Amino acid sequence: MRIGYGRVSTRDQHPEAQHDALTEVGCKQVFLDTASGTLSRLPALDKALLSANRAGDQIVVTKLDQLGRSLDNLIE
Numbered sequence: 001m002r003i004g005y006g007r008v009s010t011r012d013q014h015p016e017a018q019h020d021a022l023t024e025v026g027c028k029q030v031f032l033d034t035a036s037g038t039l040s041r042l043p044a045l046d047k048a049l050l051s052a053n054r055a056g057d058q059i060v061v062t063k064l065d066q067l068g069r070s071l072d073n074l075i076e
Contacts, residue, residue, distance in 0.1 A: 002058050004030035005048040018062050027060055043056045 004022030008015045012066070015032045023029045029051055031044035052059050061067055068074035 001052075001054070001056075002012050002027045002060050003048050004060050005032075005045055005066060007033040007035065007042065007045070007060060010034075012033070014052065018066075021062050021070050022060060025060060 002025065004019075004025075004027030006018030006022060008018075008072050011034055015034065017068075019030050019032060031048040031050075031051075033042045033043055033044040048059055051057070059067075068076075
């Protein structure tokens with residue numbers, strides 16, 4: 001199953017475009033955070049990762065920087 005994740009950094013930004021893009025590519029579930037990527041915990045990202053618990057599940061993002069601020073952060 002494709003599971004979508006999106007993030008906006010401020011409450012002034014609107015996540016609808018990310019949500020629409022993720023559902024358009026077949027994501028059955030979409031999780032969205034409204035938080036800075038510098039936070040150590042992103043609740044919706046944690047939920048998305050926990051939802052991808054079956055063989056073949058995929059996490060889909062519209063931009064790679066939604067997952068982390070740096071390569072070290074992505075690896076962590």
